[in-house]
Amino acid sequence: MLTRILSVGLLAGLLAGLLIAAVQQVTTTPLILAAETYEKPAEVSAAPKVPHSHQGTEAHSHDDGWKPADGMPRFFFTAITTIATAVGVAFVLMAVMVFAGAPIDERRALAWAIAGFIACGLAPAAGLAPELPGSAAGDLIARQLWWVGTAIATAVALWAFLRADHHPVVRLGAVVLLLAPHFIGAPHPHELESKVPAELAAQFTALSLVVQALLWALVGIGIGLLWPKFAPKTAG
């Protein structure tokens, strides 16, 4: 079973990640590069554009830490990390389907993937809009915690709401859980001082959500298609 999950996850994640890396190259990456031209003039000092760079163990080299050079190296690392994310998403998606006892087939895997996008893409974006470099933003750790909390709360709420036994009390609880993070509110900066033009930022926010939706959908479709091909031969 583990071999089956890992094989399907690696393959589905690799395929989805490769496609998404190509999509990123013509959608979000050009906007990130454009945004960086607005970010740089104000920060010509030696300070790198990474405010949280001192928390790592090797982060004390100061000046410029290693980063992939623009062009092919940058594309390469973006592609690698996108593939790794897609593989991670595939593992998590199959794991929760197995936990929930849901049979894995094309339709169900896609449906669960769409639910995953709602939990990890749409719901967090309602509080923290996907942002370009140089945008004003609140404290990183607070935002990450809110993001994770919202994703988990939304996922659990969707699962509880869509269960076969739709007891009204369970459904009400699910709605409360779904809305709770938004009543608590996402951490936001005190001042809105983005240097990036609003048009670019708006375009990026929409594209980023589309890219994430595509990633989830492709991972879901990949899992649905590949799962039967890795069925144990001695079954029955």
Add this chain to the structure above:
Amino acid sequence: MANTTASVIRTTERSEALRAAGIALILGLGLVFLTGFAYPEVIHNAAHDTRHSLSFPCH
């Protein structure tokens, strides 16, 4: 007797599936944490465009 054996097999299969799912969940969350959330500068810089593109909180 046959029924009991069948149900024992089913229970064993289920617990094996749950164990496999647990391992896959930890691996998957670990990967997403590394690419989307981890702080070391090297990881951040390598994953920078991916984090922005997939709407993880970055910076």
